[in-house]
Amino acid sequence: MTDRTPIIVCGIDDSPNARAALEEAVRLAARRGGRVRALLVYEPPEMWGAWAYGPTAGIPLPRLEMYHQSERHAALEIVDPVLDGLRDELVPLPEIEVDAIAGRPVEALVEAAEGADALVVGHRGLGAVESVMVGSTSLGCVLHATCPVTVVPAPVPV
Structure with missing residues (x-):
């Protein structure tokens, strides 16, 4: 057995679902001492043309470091x-590293979670048909991650 600190990777964005996933990731890390x-x-801006809009030779791109x-x-x-919101509940809060990484969500999160103890992501709740047609970050992470994946459902309005 090693004395390695457990690492919980969490995908975030500016949605209620991602904030709920982050809350779960912080609680999980606190329980595991991670x-x-x-x-x-x-x-990344250099991929806008390659992924969606065609050639971008005439479009000026922002400085990449500034964008990051x-x-x-x-x-x-x-x-x-x-x-x-968690400071009163969890004393002390676990260590939190915050970063932004360039890439496509599934590939980037699965790669970041290699060697981690868990990956936590939110679920947008699109339903079966929409998830298949649009694609699903949470499903992609479940299918490809090498660690356990927790998919946190959307918070229920009170």
Whole structure:
């Protein structure tokens, strides 16, 4: 047995589902004496043309480091309110690493979760037909991750 700190990877975005997933990831890390790696995955500007819009030779792209820092700042703005809501419940809070990574969500989260103890993602609740037609990050993570995956359902309005 090793003394390695458990790592819980959590995919985040600015949705109620992702915030619920982050809450679950933080609670899971607290129970296991671990830490959380909260990741916002974004499509890098150099891939906009290649993934969706065709050639982009005439379109000026933002400086990549500035773009990454902007996405990382957005990730921090998502995480901070969630942690504020958990401070009274979980003392002390587990260590939280927040970052933004470029890529497609499923591939980026599955790669980031290699060697992790768990991957936590939110579920948008599209339903079976829409999930098949649109694609599903949570389903892709369940199918491809090498660690246990927790899919957190959308919070129920009170």
